[in-house]
Amino acid sequence: MTDSDPATILQQAVYQLETGNPEQAAEFAGQALESAPENAEAIFLLGRCRALLNQNTEAINVLEQASERLPDRLELFNLLGHLLYHERHHEKAIAAFRRCVELDPDHVEAQRQLANLYLSNDQPEAIRLFERAHELAPDHADLLFDYAWGMMYTVGDTDQGAELFRKWLQLDHGTADRGSIAVQALNYPSNQKPTELAQIHFQWAEKYMNHLGHDFDFSDHDFSDNRRIRLGMLSGDFCRHPVGRFAMLLCHHLDLQRFELFIYSNNHETDELKPSFEEHAVWCDVTKLTDDEAAKKIRVDRVDILLDLSGHTKGNRLGIVALKPAPIQAASFAYPNTTGLGAVDYRVTDPHSDPAGTTESLWQEKLEYMPHTPWLYLPPLEFKTETTPPPSTAGKPFTFGCLNNPVKTSRVSIRLWAEVLKRRPGSRIILFELNPDHGQLLKQFFLEEGVAPEQADIRPKGGVTYFLELHNEIDLMFDPFPYNGGVTTGDSFWMGVPVLCLEGDTYVSRQGVMQNRCLGLEAFIAGDTGEFIEKAVQISNNADLLLQLRQNLRGMLQQSALMDYNGYAAKFKTMLNRWWAKRCAEYQEIGQAD
The missing domain is CATH 3.40.50.11380 (Rossmann fold)
Incomplete structure (x- = not known):
């Protein structure tokens, strides 16, 4: 056997790859293929080297050749699937991962990636794959994160998504960025517990962030107040x-x-x-x-x-x-x-x-x-959309609505809104969907609460003009909870549609309270679910009130603290001045002590 023998050269390529030299390994693999162009192992090894060198297109081409010669090599199809997914060749990626599952029905990584790939066009299959993979590997952190993300932001089942994110946080092996995503997601579910949620935020910061600022030094900063x-x-x-x-x-x-x-x-x-x-x-x-x-x-x-x-x-x-x-x-x-x-x-x-x-x-x-509001509302002035009378005054069914981010449409919100719809037979509610599968899930949730199918009118999201004009189809808006609307509530006021809210305990659940009070609309704040239902029914039967608000809400908003830009800026200035004066005084005290 000579040094030019393909087997010897391939052994050298394997050694170089195993010792962390993919570039040298690729050279040896290429030499082996010059002598034996059909050598499947050399082709596979060259593909692995190209992948490690981030030469993805070349790696895919080589690995596809290898897959024809090594149709039962599991690790080949797994690597090829990942590269194809990364390069957005999704149909080919599905085929590669499907082959992995054929070779090993318990292959967790292939099922995880297939689930991610199917989320956009076959959610039932995606959910089945996630469930199966999670059953096989309940502590697989990447799998659990993807599963949680998919359930929260694509499937739209925020309660299940939040529960999975909680489990992921308990594993305690994620990055700071992923931890932040998980923490943010826990604002949405029905069973949000403010004290627990606060502690999760504190724990995330303590684990990833708080040690970073210990060495800050402002000894050369100019702490003059003039x-x-x-x-x-x-x-x-x-x-x-x-x-x-x-x-x-x-x-x-x-x-x-x-x-x-x-x-x-x-x-x-x-x-x-x-x-x-x-x-x-x-x-x-x-x-x-x-x-x-x-x-x-x-x-x-x-x-x-x-x-x-x-x-x-x-x-x-x-x-x-x-x-x-x-x-x-x-x-x-x-x-x-x-x-x-x-x-x-x-x-x-x-x-x-x-x-x-x-x-x-x-x-x-x-x-x-701040005295009234922590932020300001700026309407989309570049979009000229006029208000029209409430649709129920023109003989159309009374229409409730919620045009917030669909992820805010929690299960507990649906349960409450369903009670209102049952009290008002013939009424309907307009909601946004994340995607058609999510729309069907929302319809199913309402059906389970005893609401007639035709009462849940689920719409796709659209552009700004479409969004604003949709307000003209709605008589009374509902604020989602526990994650209230923010600027979306201001948009509703701008279009003359009042917003009925349920008073919560924390900032995230009190934005409807804040905005209604800024406009003097205390009657649109409910202290509990029973009061919410009664107020929704009473307001829906008060056509004169709704017509009056349709005509006046925009002006009321413009005169409120939410659009008092100069007044807000003056108070914001006072607050910032106070912060700075306090910090300057503290610095001077430290200097005198030294």
């Missing part, structure tokens, strides 16, 4: 998004003689709002910066107060906030719960969302109260 305060805002939503609209109002209405503004955007995609932000603030894209690099940038900019406008929502950079890049840090709007971070000093709230003496223990941050 200059412009440098105010930074951090988010992934500085665009046509509720957070972007709120941030835009702050930029336009804050006193720029008192504040110098900095925008730290964690989204490489921008829209037409960016130039408007840049007229008032320094814009910095932090998407490609690590947490350490972004925190260093904020410190170089010498930001005095940093507002986090993400919390645990998509695109957040809580890792930056945890590093404490600014002397004062606060959370506002965006996320209706605590960040859990010890590095965040304040949370902006109001007396309606967090009644004094009731919720302080649920927040890591110190609560700071």
Whole structure:
């Protein structure tokens, strides 16, 4: 046997691969194939090397050749399936993973990936595969996370999704990012327990974040109170998004003689709002910066107060906030719960969302109260949609509705709304679906509660004009719970449709209370489920009230604290000034003590 013998060369290739040299291994595999082009093992090994070198297209081509020669090699089809999935060749990926399951009916990873692939077009099969894989490997962290995500955000069964996310958190082997996703998801389910949810936030922060900010040093920071305060805002939503609209109002209405503004955007995609932000603030894209690099940038900019406008929502950079890049840090709007971070000093709230003496223990941050509302409403002015009289006044069936994110349509909400529909035979409710399968699930939930099929009118989501015009088909809106609507409630008021809400115990469940009180609509707040049902029936029988509100709600909204931009900015300025004066005084005390 000589050194040029294909078997010897292949052995060298295997050795190089096993010792962590895929590039050298690929060279040897190529040499072996020059002498023996049909050598299936050499082809497979070359495909593995290409995959390790992130040469996915080449790896797929080679592995597909190998699969014809090694039709029973399980690990080959598993690797090929993953590469095809990564490159979005979904039909081919399904075939590869199906072959894995044929070769090993208990192959957990193949069933996990098949479940993910089927979620978009065959949810029953996806659920069956997830259930089977979870039965085989109940402590498989990646599987459990995917299962939880799929049930929550694609299937739309928020109660089951939340239970799976709880189990995933208990495994305690996830990353900070995945932990944040799981924590955020626990705001949605019917059995939300505020104290338990707060503790989960605190535990996440303690595990992943709180140790990061221990070494911060502001000894060279300028703590003088007679200059412009440098105010930074951090988010992934500085665009046509509720957070972007709120941030835009702050930029336009804050006193720029008192504040110098900095925008730290964690989204490489921008829209037409960016130039408007840049007229008032320094814009910095932090998407490609690590947490350490972004925190260093904020410190170089010498930001005095940093507002986090993400919390645990998509695109957040809580890792930056945890590093404490600014002397004062606060959370506002965006996320209706605590960040859990010890590095965040304040949370902006109001007396309606967090009644004094009731919720302080649920927040890591110190609560700071604006007089009426913690955020502002900006209507979609670029879309000209006029209001029309309530549909029931034109002889159509009385129509309830909820046009929030469909994930907020909890099972407990459906149970309550079903009781109203049964009290009003012939009425209907319009809801949004995540997808057609979710729409069928919602119909099934209502059917199980004794509601006639024709009473549940499930619609697909659409664009802004479609969304606004749909309000003209609705007489009375319901606020979802426990996760209330936010800007969506303002949109309903803008279109002249009142919103009936159930008063909850915490910020996430009291946004309907806050907004109704801002408009003086105490009659649209129910203290318990029985009162909710009675109020829904009474209001639905009061055509004069609904017609009057249809004509006046937009004006009432415009005159309310939710749209008092200058008044809010003045009070926000006072609050920021107070924070900064306190911090400056603390620094001076430390300096005198030294």
